[in-house]
Amino acid sequence: MPQQIRRVLVRSIDDITVEQIPAPVAGDGELLVRTTVVGVCGSDTHAALGHHPFMSLPYRPGHEAVGVVAAVGTGNGAEAFAPGDRVIIEPNLFCGQCPQCRSGRYNICQELKVFGCQTPGAMTDLFTIPADRVHRVPEGMTDIEAALVEPLATPVHAVAKSGDLTGRSVVVLGAGPIGLFVLAAARQAGAAKIAVTDLLPDKRDRALRLGADAALPADAPDLTAQAHAALGGPADVIFDCVAREQSMAQAIDLVTKGGTIIVVGVGAAGTTPIRLDLVQDREIRIEGTLMYTADDYRTAISLIASGAVDTDEIVTATFPLEEAAKAFTASLAPEHVKVLVTVDVP
Known part of the structure; x- marks a missing residue:
């Protein structure tokens, strides 16, 4: 594992840089995931412009993320995964204790935080996330297709x-x-x-x-x-x-x-x-309507796997991690629909 990794830092739409930080380590119940593809969301650009009501600057983006498990922590479901597993992130981080969570509506948890919005996200080389916040990528689905699951789950x-x-x-x-x-x-x-x-x-x-x-x-x-x-x-x-x-x-x-x-x-x-x-x-x-639950994720995965979403019409540009600033700028351009950032092993 590398000692240092790259991570995108957004201070404003005109100040988006790539910082160097120590590589994270998977803790109890966590997975260490190597990012392969991550989307730039409308929430990301709204936040970068200072317009998002629930996101503050600076922040470290990346909630529409696909990756490969690099290492597995112990306990709390992490042992169900193995290095090499391809996964999609379900980024809503919830308390599990409030009335909304107990009724199954954890997407509106009273303490809700969103990975990559209120916490550092996946626009980076490596990140850790609780094992219960990921879904496996089905066989035959490309990383580009998988990157559309999260943004499709909200409409679902x-x-x-x-x-x-x-x-x-x-x-x-x-x-x-x-x-x-x-x-x-x-x-x-x-x-x-x-x-x-x-x-x-x-x-x-x-x-x-x-x-x-x-x-x-x-x-x-x-x-x-x-x-x-x-x-x-x-x-x-x-x-x-x-x-x-x-x-x-x-x-x-x-x-x-x-x-x-x-x-x-x-x-x-x-x-x-x-x-x-x-x-x-x-x-x-x-x-x-806010975000989604696991059922919506499963439906979104099925829709994409069925070919109901024309990926070529939706994904209009990709940029490498080092050009994240260009990806944000492109996302603001009216000719683009979904802009993705690809992450290669440095």
Whole structure:
């Protein structure tokens, strides 16, 4: 094992460096994992810009991670793994004791921390993580495909929260990575018609290639009329992957009476005005969704293994670890969907 390893440090979007630190050692119940691929998430860029409500600078990123077990600690499930096992990280670190954890909803643990967000992450050569926070990569799945499991699991969870989508109509607000994954998850869950909105024509075109029935300009003055025409009426479910005042106003206009709005995007800190009179009068349900649980991970793994996600459409750039700063910059560019950082043995 090396004595020193590389790890990415983000102080701001303009100050992303690679630091040298002592190599970690697996403790009780932990795995030492060598990173192979790690994604740059929208949460990462929001944090780097100083806009994320729950992440502080500086931080050490890497929660969308794939790697190979390098060493195994003792006890607490670690012995179920062996060096050479390929694994995907499930990064939610939870207490296991609060009412939410005891009911199985550990994704909203009262003490929740996220590996790579509130703790140092996997954008590094080696890292340690509790053995119960990893899933094995299935045989035949590439590391690039496996790197999409974590970002897909959040939309899978959001779709599950919306109820049975069989035969229902859906609008997805925002055609970024999360919106496109919601499109895939909603289609697999049985949605009959799906419209996607975005400001950018290229993103709308990609949504159509990935199976949307309609892709509409988010700033169209007659967006509601266009969506109703495409879907044959108001939508049963809206997935707001933008989470801003304008998108929430659109969601309330687009959803049918008695319909559901699922907030998937990370909203800005502070208040967001909404039309409570319409929410009340139309019996609209608005529900937030955060991360995922192991069941969502298993579903996401199955979806990717089945070919339901077009990896070539989603992964638009890769960079080596030493060029992590370029990866963050690329992630902010509108032409990119998912940017990955690859980690070779130094």
